[in-house]
Amino acid sequence: MTSGGARPISCLGRTGRALLCAGALAGGGWAAQAGPVQVEVADAAGKPLADAVVFLDSADARKLARPLAGVEMAQEKRQFVPGVLVVTAGTEVLFPNRDTVRHHVYSFSPAKKFELKLYTGTPSNPVLFDKTGVVALGCNIHDQMVGWILVLDTPYYARSAAATGRVLLDNVPPGTYTLRTWHTRMPVGAPAQEQALTVPATGTATASVRLTGLQP
């Protein structure tokens, strides 16, 4: 099961040692060896797919994830901006309304159920996203408004580029990860598609993802 004999593996073993290792990583440790991960995302037909969110999960990654600061999901011209927001668990998000009409933002998603009743301006209380998962946003007044917040438990995530479907994740420490990919065109409630990924101590890790079951 183990690979890359030269690579420090103390982090990958028993949980009792994992904390120590996360500390070493944060302090520089073998983070210096962290390398790039390149992922190509395509649809079932092999066509490059933009705007997929690719993220790397592992026990060590979870320990390094921190809440983000100053994050907003605005409403402009009766749309959520950005349409897709990626945050780490524990992040508080403000929902400023930059339109002159009132919005009434809600989510019924298991990862976060909440409601911001009819408002203009910025509600003073941010909404805390403390559970991982996909949060689908809607507005009670404007049925066409749809937004997404993807709540992750890892600092390693990025979005696939237009035209190429490529994702580059920098400074990923060596180790074994679960590479997960999510897209708004996946059926609502579907889990992110997953595959294993090993990041070697040196060189670039590469992976290709084919997302199946996408909606038009």
Ligand SMILES: [Cu+2]
């Ligand atoms: Cu609205």
